[in-house]
Each structure stands twice: as structure tokens, then as C-alpha cells.
Amino acid sequence: MIYQANTTHPQVHFSTECVGYGIEFFEKAFGAPVPIASGNQVWTIKTVFNALGLAGIFLFLVTFVLLMLKTSYFSVLRSEVTVQPVEIKDKTGHLWFWIPLVLVALFSGLCYMWVINNVYSISTRFFPQTGPLTIGTWSALCAVFTIIVLIVGYFVYSKKKDFSLADRGLTLSLKKIWRTIVLAVFAVSLAMLILFFADFFFDTDFRLWVLTLKAFEADKVILALRYLPFFLVYYIVNSVAVNCFNYNTIGGKNGWGNILLLAFFNILGPVAFIVIQYGTFIGTGFLKWYASEGHRISGIWLYPIVVYLFIAPILSRIVYKRTKNPYLFAIIFAIMITLIAVANTTTATGFVPAANY
Template identity: 45%
Template sequence: MGTGAAAHVPAVRPERRTRATSADRSTGSVTQKEEAVTLTPPPTSPTATARPALLRRDGVWVIIALALCLISAVGAFFVQTNGATVAVKDLRWETASGIEMSALLYKPDSATATAKAPAVVVSHGWWNNREMQDANYVELAKRGYVVVSIDMYGHGDSGPLPLGKEADAGTGMYDAVKLVAQLPYVDHSRIGVTGHSNGARAANFSLMIDNTAKSPLIAAALLVDNEGFYTDLKDPKKYVNNYGSRDVGIVADQYDEFFFRSYDATGRELTPPREFIHTPNAQSFLEFGRNPSGAQRTAATYYTSTVDGRDAFRVIYTPAQTHPWGPFSKQTTEYTIDFFQRAFGAPDPIAAGSQTWQWKELFNAVGLVGFGIFLVAFAKLLLATRPFAALRATGPLELRANTRRGLFWFWGALVVSALFSAWSYIALSQWSAIQGVVFNAVPTWIPQGAPFFIGLWSAINGVFAIIVMTVSYLLFGRKNGQDLRAVGILPGWRRFFHGIGLGAVVVIAAFSIVFVVDYFFTTDFRLWVLAVKAFTPDKIGIALLYLPLFLIYFFANSVAINGFNRFTIREKEWVNTALLAVFNALAPAILVLVQYWTFFATGDLIPGFGGIFSIWLFPVIVILAAAAVITRKIYRATNNPYIGGFIMAATVTMISVSNTLTVAS
């Protein structure tokens, strides 16, 4: 994570108004005479008159936060249930593979034992969860399909994935297909599968398993943002039709970070993703496995052939979008709707372009905002209660404009920290020694590779921030009167752990809201790839493994932002806060911008900077910008940078371990 806020300027002083005498002015002396001193109440608790005012003000913000969370839950619920005409069930069951599977079942009221409906099993991609398919399950269920959205093995609330067993039961998808085939309100001749990225890979695995079944179950498959199986699985030089008489389609993004390239015998890339439709693989697929020599079939066209006495079709869509945008693309969702309506028909036909899932995304985002507000408002509200009253700052700190030399340290440290953050991220992504751990390719005691990578990068940047702050203090701050105790950097152990206790209560309360929303409405709070969701108890133990890494960063980051860099710019503190928020997220934002600028301009990613590493930065950008604001607001009320740092570290850790892949040890 970026440490753009790791500049260090002692611009904060305890409140005291002073003026220089005329003699002092004439001689240029820095001697000042005290004009007035503001008396403050004892630090043990707010005054009797202040406490009700604090309760009212912060209580209002807590109510606003809870209202936003409720609006989010109710709104998202009514969108995903199509006005309460689709029943939603949270499924947990032990499959034939011996692993517990988690899934969401969407059953329209129109699907009954006497009016059986077609069904589609949908799957997210690698390092995601079942809620990432909400565009598909909202739109398909609204049109009368029974939809099951799975947590693939190792993801979300499903059991851990045994290492090297991804292909078994299609990482869980085929086990879900077998469950769907037993439902009394499903037309067993019209069962389809679709998935994004690794979910498409799971669909491919499931189709190959289904090929060996005595009574095949899958009639149609749409592979989103992953390759099809174009050649014989034992002889890659021989084109074959691996999908038989099923209807099959592929969504091949023109700017896919991982797939749809062609290579020569030496491994040199011949064509980028945007030229995929012209490759032999694509043409053979559209030709039902025949030799593609001379074929010139086009994208978004349905090609039909009779296979084993049944008319089947093939289609390839090539939207101009990136890989992670697939699950949130109106265009891809339209392709999915059109594909299954052609394959199975629809009990309630609705034009593919008529979509409402975006409203669910909006409501989910409203809840995410409410969640963030709650972290701050509830923390401040607790300061007005007896157990935590001693943590409230007893008086405001006077903020002064910085000096020219101070601004030099401020801007210099911002730039240096941002550069180090970007460099360290790229260097870590290229460190071959940890690749096996990060991608869960080798046996290890680390159950989740992605959070480990982000946590390790965070800790490295946290240590660097501490080094920069130390240098700043020794060379500049100490000589200019910086008081580490006055600005809360050295609060004392008792006050430090008291603050950690407050932070723990806030985090527990915030996630309790998430669990209540999940229980009553089967929704959560999210924006694209940033998701705050309910989790299974095992995630708490996993989170404790990574929490120290995130604590190093967020403690250092909060100290840098609030203890070293809080001063006015143009006589306004909010300008200071805004700058720190921007620089906090600047390094990952630049890496993403440069990566995709290069991709769009050339058709290829930056050499040596893998696409997954830039995708992992999307939520980081939002989190780091928010961290500057959240920790600043809590610091202003407590004069303690560690409370906000702990709240951010614990929250981010739980978000990370709840939205990734877990492998069995």
C-alpha cells in the first residue's frame, strides 16, 4: 500500500494564543509573551454539559450511517428478488466431493413442479465469491430461470480447496449442477452453466466431467473471460469439438489481461486479445472443432450445426473491455441473457438490454458508504460514554500554517514515499521466491496467498514510513520543537491499549451490521471489487495471521498523516487532508493508470508487471484514500493516531480474508 502520507512536519502545537511585543518585533526576537491560556477539564471524562452535546451530534451520524445501511439492504433485496417475486435461499451442504459448498439459490415464483423452469449455475472468478455474479442472478431470475450462484471450493463460505484439486468436480460447479438436477421445479433437460474467469474454467472442467457421465446434465455453457477447449485434450495439435451437441459461447474481451492471445512454437506472442476472433482457435471453435484453415467467421454471430441429431450453436462475443469488468458489464450481461434465451427460451421473456442489476450495485455502494461513516461516527460516540471518555481529546490543537522549510520536508517525503510504494509493489510482484505462495501453487502454512502479498507489501511500506519519520524527526522535527507526546505519537501504554479496545468494539459493531444485513436480506456492502461481507468463523483465525502485517502499515500511516502532517494549507485543514488522501492512493493509482494506458495503446501489458497485480490494486486505491479521511476524523477527536490505525487495519484484514481463495493446509 502507498505511504504517500509519510511526510513529517511538526506543525501542530497545543492551543495557546501569543503575541510578540513591539520591542520584540523591532529586534526580530522570537520571544513571545503569553496572552491567554485556555483551561480544559480533567482528562478523565468530558464535562457534564459537553457529554449530551457529543451524544447528540455523534448519535445523529450513527443514525445516518445505520439508515444508509438499511436503505442499502432493503433496496438491494427488492432488486435481487424482483420485487419479492424471487425467493433467495442461502445454501450450505456437503457435496459428493466431501467438501462443504456455499451457494445462493434464486427461485422465481413461476418455477413449480408443474411448470418446471430452466436453470443456470453461475460462478465467480479466482479470489472472489458468489455475490460477484449478481448481474447474472438478478437478470436471469427476473426472467424466470432458477439460478444457483456458487462459492467455488476455497472461496467465500465454501470449504477450503485441497491443493491441486481444482479440476475435481469442476472446483465445485459440477457438484452444484448435480444438486440442481434434483430440484423438482427445474427442467432437467435445460440446465446451463456460466462463469467468469476461473468460473469459466470451472465450467470447462464440469463439461469434461459431464462428457463422461452416463446421463449428461449440462445442455449449454457460456464461458466468460477464459479460453475454451479447442483441441484434443491429449493431442493439442488436433482440433476437435469438445462440447458435443451443447450450445456454447465465449466472451473474449479485447483487453483481457490473461487470455485470448496466440503464440508461436517458441512462446512469442503473435496476436493480442483484440485480434482473437481471427485466430485458428476462435475459428475452429465456431466451426465446431473442424480445421479452421480458410475460415472467416465473425464475432457476435450465432453459427448452427447438427451434432448427434441435435441442432447446436456456437458464438463468440468480443466486447472492448478488460477482464475484471466482465461481471459488471451491461454488455456482457446482455450477451448472457441473449445466450440463454436462445438456448433455453425464457419463462418470462424480457429484452436483454432491459436490466435492473445496476440498481442493486448502487444500493450496495450506499451501504458501503454507510459502513465507512459508521466506523468514524460510532468511534466518536463511544468517546461520550463512561468506559471510553478518557480517550477524548481534552482541548483542540491549534493548527498553524507551515514554514517554507517545513513544506520542503512535507512535499519531499510525499514524493519519496509514493515512489518507494510504487517501486516496492513492482519489485515484490517480480520476486520469484514468493510466487508459489502468492498463487497457492506450493504446500505452505499460509492459507491465502493474495492477502499475504498485499499484507507483506503493506508492512514493507509501513517500515519505510517509520524510517522516514525517524529521519524527519531527528533532522528537522526535534530541532523545531516537535513534541511527540503532545501530538499523540507517544500516548503511553495504558492509553494506547485503551484505544485499541475502543477500536475493537467499533470493528465488531460494524461487522455485526454486516451479519444482520446478510441474515435478514441476504445482501452485503460492496462497490465492484471492494466488498464488505459476512464470513465464516474460520476467517477470524486466518485474519489473525495477517493482522500484524496490516497493523504495521496502518499504524505508521495514521501516525504520519496525523502526528506529523496535520497543519493548515491556505488556512484550511481540509486541504491538508485532501492532499494526504490523494498521495496515500497515488502510487497504486499511477501503476493502474500506466498499466492500462499501455494496454489500450499497444494491446499488451507492461512487460514484467502481471495483470493480476494491477487488478489487486483497484480496491487498494479506494481504501488508502478513505484511510486518510477516517483516521484524521478519529484523531481529531482523540489526539491518538493508533485508534484509527487499528480500525483500518482490522477492517481491511477482514475484507481481505473474506474475499479470496483459501487452500487446505
């Protein structure tokens, strides 16, 4: 008995049609004392509330940080005034906004295939999960390229326009750095407390299709610390680029058009990869890249990443405007993404390539 839905592998896990096929199969194979129609499904209702919980966790992180800025200990992180966008008037300024965005987006998409070809299925005693290592390496390489672009832009254009690193929040005192780290760890710890509370008392978590925030064993914390540097460097550099260098009036003076533009370019490379990979599949019946396991899973891995890369600059901008601190929410987001990645990835045993589905 074969059911062949007109869908892709990851969509099977989020399809009432495919779930119905599964129910029909078991009903025909084993039967049930009281059969229920295959279309009588309630899991979608649970999924809606899971989605609310997932969104609630990230909203909690933002609101909790903003609330803590009112306390005496963390008030040193609060900006005296709301950070305003830099006004860009000259054509050169517009060019130095758009060209780097395009270059970084192109590098992101092209670099991803290189990482899939060269890093995927590598697992070692220190890095027993190839998924976070592959995505982490890609993230770090994108961060390095972004740093190069920012440095060139700073010396060629921004510095001549009296761009101040201190005024945009790139430099912090040791006191602020320490309290930034403390608040970031504190916020993530409370978010995890909410997650484990839901798991322990209600036997549920916050997962929506490929976006999965679930409880994990203690050993995953140690593993996460190994992969954290990859994601830290990416999200910190991304936040610096978004908030310190590109928070300007391009896209609108209120800032929302600007941040939506930046969020769009944040995901442009991965989205282009997905479109090419699955667009080819729709047109020909074959993925664009399918020769290896890494090629076949490459598009699937990008599904959740597109969502995270879109919301990361938006949430970091909200915190940055109140703190003039590009590092605070970047650290929070990096820790969250690392924990999510490690908790949802197969750990290799015997240090052989592991499938990460």
C-alpha cells in the same frame, strides 16, 4: 458464439453491456419460456443500495467512535481541545513536507512490482492465502520505508523545531493504549454485527464491484489474525505520518486541503501503476506486465486498494482531531481491511499456488 467487449477483465463484472451479452448467450443456447430483453437489467439499482450500505458501515465506525468518547469509560481517549494543524512558515518545512511524500509514493509503486515478482503465488500452511500475504508484505515494506523517512525527518528538521512526540499524540499511557484497543475491537464487532444481520435476515451484503464487504465463515477470523500484523503496521504508521507529522497548514489552514493532499499521495503509487498497466493495454492491446499470472492480476488488486488508501487518512484525521490518538482508527481500519481481504480471497488447499480472482 464469442462476445468481445471493448473492456478489461475487471470491468466485465460491472458492465450492463457484458451482462447483456451473458443474457443473450443463455437465451440463444437454452431459450426461456418468457424472454426478457437483455437490456432490461435491475442489478444496478441493487448496486446503488449496496454502495450506500458500504459507505454507511465506514461512516458508522467513525460516528460510533466519536459517540463512545462521550462515555465515562472511553472519555479518557477524548482530547480536551480539537487538535489544530501545525503552522509551517519556512521553506525548509515545506521541503520536508513535499520530498518525503514524493519518496514514499515512488517507493510504493516500485516496491509493488517487486512484491508481485517475489511474493505472489506463495502459500504455506500458515499463510494459505497468497493475496493478503502479497498485499500485506507490500504494505509492511511501505510502512518500514515510511518509518525510516519519518525518523530522518524528525532528527534533521522536526526536533530542531521543538516538535514534541507527546504533544502530537505519539506516546500514550498504558491505560489509553488498552482502551484504544478495546474501543477498536468493539467498533469493528458492531460493524460486523450489522453486516451479518443484513446477510441473515435480508440475504444481502455491502459490495460494490471490487469493494466487497461480505459475510464470512468463522475460520476466516483465525486466518485474519495471521495477516493482521502486516496491515496493522501499515495503517498505524500511515496514520502517524498523516496526523502527527504532516497535519499542518500546507494545503490550507482549515485542514481539508492538507488531508486531501495526503490522501492523493497515499494513492499516487498505485494509481501510477494502474495507469501504466492499463494505459499500455489501451494503446497496444497488451498489458505492460503480463508474463505471469501475478503480473496480469496486479492491476486488478489495486482497484479496491486505491479507494481504501484514499479514505483511510481522511477518516483517521476526523478521529484524530477529537482524540489526538493516531492509533485508534488505524487499528479499526486495519482490522476491517484484513477481514475484507481474507473473506474475498481463495484459500489454497494442499498448499499450492492459488488463483485469487
